[in-house]
Amino acid sequence: MLGLYNCTQCCPPRTSSGASCLLEVLQAWSTHLSSSKLDKISAPGLHWHYLNRLDEYLDIYGVTYQCFHWKKGTPFAEDQGIYNRLTWWEQMDNGKQLTRNRKFITVVPVVLYLIASHTTDYQHPMLFFNTVAVFVLVVAKFPHMHKVRIFGINADQ
Template sequence: MSSKNSKDKDNRRRRRSSSLMYQEPPESLEQQSDQAVLPNLNAQWVNAKGAWLIHIIIILLLKIVYDIVPSVTQETSWTLVNITYMFGSYLMFHWVRGIPFEFNAGAYDNLNMWEQIDNEDQYTPAKKFLLAVPICLFLVSTHYTHYDLAYFMINFLATLAVVVPKLPALHRMRLAFLNPEPEPTDR
């Protein structure tokens, strides 16, 4: 039984326990061939007609919803819109890995949605837009909160949490305390 446990440990990708950040290794040849052959339906929608407009519509709907709530000031409303959009954006583009479809044999299991968009190319129009939206929302929310320091810091930290993972320097980088230890692989 101890030989089985040691074999399981050897089959796992190991990283140093003291490392707070690690880089996701490149895909195997099999995964690369699966990615080349099968379309990635999970990330193709960002280039579809109307996909960019939905972000603006979501922001406007969030603003309307928070304005309807009684006793919520304009400053608080804009800050809540910013935080809600940033939380949803982070969850959708940077937290969840893989795709919800089973037809691609796990070809994208190690990549989050941001890394899947446009076949991992940087500075594409879709990625520029998705980077600009949180920055513009931050600027709008900062303006409408009248540059109050408390609101500014909340909005700034929320924006920072979404913009920093989108930077090319952090492509395939993971924070060890936010990502679980990889599962053992069968060989």
């Protein structure tokens, strides 16, 4: 199991952080998709409509924003604080924009937004919340937002 996420094959030493290297491994894509479906398996008594909301809000919007756009630094101590001021999204692919990893992680919330909007029959309250959440996630992933802190939120003190 540990061999699946061996980052020494995909990342040369000292060119990227350990957190971004984990995201460059292709198995991380399948982990991202399968983890968003675990709540549907773990709660079989709930209606599919509610599970879809739970999946979208908690897994995709909440966890994705927390992990990629809020959390700074790396979980590893070898980098000696080089990446402490960068979010995981800014560390991914050494800061290169529009790579296949970044495109994949940007497309997943958009596709789930389209599915969720269709399953709720485009009803006003759910459509509004879905639109705001996906807008915040997608705008945070734009290349022009690299290292930008809006209103000083999550800025270094």
